[in-house]
Amino acid sequence: MMTSDATVERALAAAVGALQRRQDPAGYWKGEFETSLIGEAADVMLRHFLRLPDDGSVAATARTILAGQSPTGGWAAHHKGPDELLLSVFCYVALRLAGHDTDEPELRAAAAAIRAGGGIEAVDNPTMLAWLALIGLWPWRDIPLIPPELVLLPPRCPGSIYQIGAAARGIVVANSLLMARRPVTPVGFTLTELFASPGSRRRLPRPRAARIATTLSHWYARRPIGFLRRRAVRKAARWLVGTQERDGSWGGNWPQTANVVVGLDSAGFPQDHPVIKAAMAALDRYVVDRGGQRRLEMWTSVLMDTALAMSAAAMTGDPGARSAAGRAVPWLLDNQVTELGDWAVLTKDPVPGGWPYEFANDANPDSDDTAFAVAALRRLHPRGTHAAVDRACERAVRWMLSQQCADGGWAAFEPLRWQLPGRAALARIGFLEAPSADITGHVLEALGADGRGHAPAAQRGIAWLRRTQHPDGSWPGWWACYHLHGTSAAVTGLTACGVPGSDPAVVRACEWITAHQQPDGGWGEDIRALRDPAWLGRGDSNPSQTSWALLALIAAGRADSEAVHAGLGFLTRTQRGDGDWDEPWHTWVVHHDGLYWRDSMLRLVYPVMAMAAYRAATGGPAAGGPSIAGAADGGGTEHR
Template identity: 45%
Template sequence: MTGVTTGVTTGVATSAARAATALKAARDHLLGLQAPEGWWKGELQTNVTMDAEDLLLREFLGVRTAEETAEAARWIRSQQRPEGTWANFHEGPADLSTTVEAYVALRLAGDPPSAPHMRAAAAYVRGAGGVESARVFTRIWLALFGQWRWEDLPVIPPEIMFLPPWCPLNVYDWACWARQTIVPLTIVTAHRPVHPLPFGLAELRTGRPARRVSRTGWDAAFAALDRALHRYERRPVAGLRRAALRRAAEWVVARQEADGSWGGIQPPWVYSLIALRLSGYGIDHPVMRAGLAGLDRFTIRENGTRRLEACQSPVWDTALAMTALLDAGLPRDHPALARAGAWLLREEIRGPGDWMVRRPGLAPGGWAFEFDNDGYPDVDDTAEVILALRRLGRPDARPALERGLRWMAGMASRDGGFAAFDADNTRELCLRLPFCDFGAVIDPPSADVTAHVVEALAAEGMARSPVVRRAVVWLLRAQEPGGSWFGRWGANHVYGTGAVLPALAAAGVRPGAPCVRRAVAWLEAHQHPCGGWGEDMRSYRDPAWIGRGEPTASQTAWALIGLLAAGERGPSVERGVAWLADSQRPDGTWDEPHYTGTGFPGDFFINYHLYRLVFPVSALGRYLSLHETAGSEATP
């Protein structure tokens, strides 16, 4: 027995030594990525619709240049797969609408339909149902250029601006990202502009009717509503229409951020610029100039190509990087952490936002995702910033932390859970509208956000508070039958489970509790033989993919963080740590082409380039901290 014990101890010691070596390299690499101002920011990689729609926007506004077009076209071509299609994530299935938009952008860039890569793309589009089967948003782009009839698109009239917040289908029933897109689109679809292109798209058509919704239940009711709205569009009440368009334009202008964006995200940004142009704002108007100039900060130029980020995440990345470095043992007074903490304190949001519609009596506080989207602080970022800042022990941070804690706790929904941007944004009628066939359009509570709030509040001594108790009950009810939790903002059940287990531990749930044991069993059952974890984005649509996918550094780290929080110290943890050490690059980071971040579950995905580094640093740091604690306890 002594020999067996010695062998196990030696193996764990060797694993710890390898983990320490990997951690040092990763920590040093992460420190080297900090900006002089104190923040971290990794690229947010998405898909080529960002670049295609940017070219289409510039064409519509009359500001497209030959250089921008050539650079974007090179990038779009570089992302085309051998069979001629484009996907929404690495090694994902071909996506019809993405392929249509990429194709149109390349036609705009001068690629002839007879070119082999264009013929292949067109053949796929026709085989997948043609532009007739593309999503509504893609067909809106086609309508802007005379390639689709406006009469054949669903209608959302600008008169919805007059619906009060208590009325179904008012603009605040949509999630913040959706309402910021819907409002400018009410202007666009009311004007029904056409900017003719010098070419047609007959090669993308099948001649079949556009896809239709079900004729039963709610779908039939909303189809009837859409038909009624089409009749109204032919003869709207003139005075009411003018007032509605004016109200919508004023709403859009009021929500432009300091960097020129709308919400710091691409969809409302491009539609707002088009809407304001149609509302009479000239290209030289300060609002338009700021909007177009702001896109440059979201543009990456590299090797003769040009690509756009859908959004940026400096506040989120900085909070995660700080937590990772603290987990790695960096002293809390280290200059890098001091700079980061000071920068985060300057990013606190003290002003109003749309969240006040549902929580009018709540004092502002908290943090947003990006440099300048100050109109939209979010619960998830606020929780992560609190978790990072509190560990620095800065007396000057306490007032901001107190304000953030109060605001975050006040954003609980009625059921006890927490969503990202709004409280009680759960009215599912929005999902039934024919207009909304792409992406999440409401913002209900999710397990990952609720877990981060629980962890942050518990860390501040509020584990037994009513808000945390209700949130824990919400989490327990949200656990899947197999033991995992759904991940709204990360892929998917690995992310959700890796977030909830530390929260339950912080809230005082025992490692032996059945909910924890089921979650541990789920993680262990989905570990790859190589030791890593991975979950493909297809898991949002196809349950067969839940817990399955190529192992990645970020997802392996999420699983390890969850297991360590649950008190696990066995073979699964050791194998996961070994996989991270074995797959590390010589420069201290990890390769991760697979997407692990989620924008809209099932529709829009993100590769956070910093995830592959910050989460492994946290996982390895926590593993070594527990290993050292166990070693000291074993010392006589």
């Protein structure tokens, strides 16, 4: 069924009104970042390990955890997902720490679900099991230890901390300190009820290489070279203190900050040390109080949300929306990273200029958010129209080009600097990152917006996308789910750099997208596609993923196609009366091994982009055209 332009116009007006209302007075936009409850459970463990006084936080967190328990007894890592074993174990332990008894119906159901999933003995994530070891619920002997001596290796030496992915570097250094000491704050109970086989115990990891690595790490931990160990511990602690962000965090996020607090505690830092006090204050800022429940925003997606909201507002052509985006420009320029960080250590002739994902992460800006920022700034201020924007974009582009991988693609953080058997497994848990279609596509879109679509670096990026396209026409993404995201980003990046919609690579991609449209006109790809190919391109339709598909098809010149009209119909039918949409699905990825997220801002931003792109492609008001604010004042389309 064809969707009328008038219907799209009303829906867009309502969405623009919602977008403007959600802007912070400081100029930025920020949605609520939601993951599974793994962070809430870890927070309870952290408070126990540090022996923090009971201020009601643990009980409030326990209420949050209980509210998220699935009907089958465990806890799911994503919307409509099955119980996830590690997450369920963490939530169970947190409830025990909060004082809940094993005989309570909720805990009996949880224990049964864990045993049905293979039991606690089936958990095989050494990084996360270390949290259980800290409170005496797991033997340190089964966990491979990271020696702090890694910080003594030269940056270009294999195994150096600078050969590890930027997102994991601080956690690795922090964990090396706690693993050097292997402290324990006992909990006073055991977890025997969680073993599937009574009397069983955790075995060393099955792969031979992992068993050898674990054995050797413990052998050296018992016999360290004294002066090297002391020097390494001092240097690791100094490195961590030197990389603390201005807001007291590390990396601008809860997981890295919490790990560093534990590491520095193990190195002897008292809780009244200024570094620790600032870190604890930073951890408190990630807490969201929900009327007696307590949850965490493990990351703050403020830069991404702001840049994409600015682009969406600029694309509408509405003067009011563009004015709102203009108010975000000073905030965005103030948050550009203008100092050297970790990324510069192995970068030739480093020039700062990227943007981070969070409020504060000067050590590790990323190519994805830098690309979003450049595209947003250029949609508002083309070259030569704003001197400060020109300078910021020049710095940002130089920084992005310095981060291009040798094969022509881009990763979010740093170029992949080494090859190793098992690299894919390390990448899945965040210790490495290879170039991906979504990041490469976003960088190409930014280069196109900055007038550099024909530059040699852009052409190398285009060639990388051509080489890595799957035979079915799709590309896998990395930071969102999955082939829908990668394919959409690749198409929008290619077309932004001048590749026509008739190009065979673009045609195959669009055919893949249209082939995976749902009967309701929308698109959806379940997070299970990350592990199960049967889910590729399949899942419940939702506003974000529908908009990704629409943006690609419209960019490829298919705005007047039946698929696009059906997709727009899905968006207009599912829009709420306040102009926003509902989206409980987790469509974004932190780690491919089970940590996924959703953002309450992006479910609004992407539909605005898609409808604005359709409007421009079909001859609707262009940038700077008639205002739609009047229609926005009247509220959204009826939710049907």
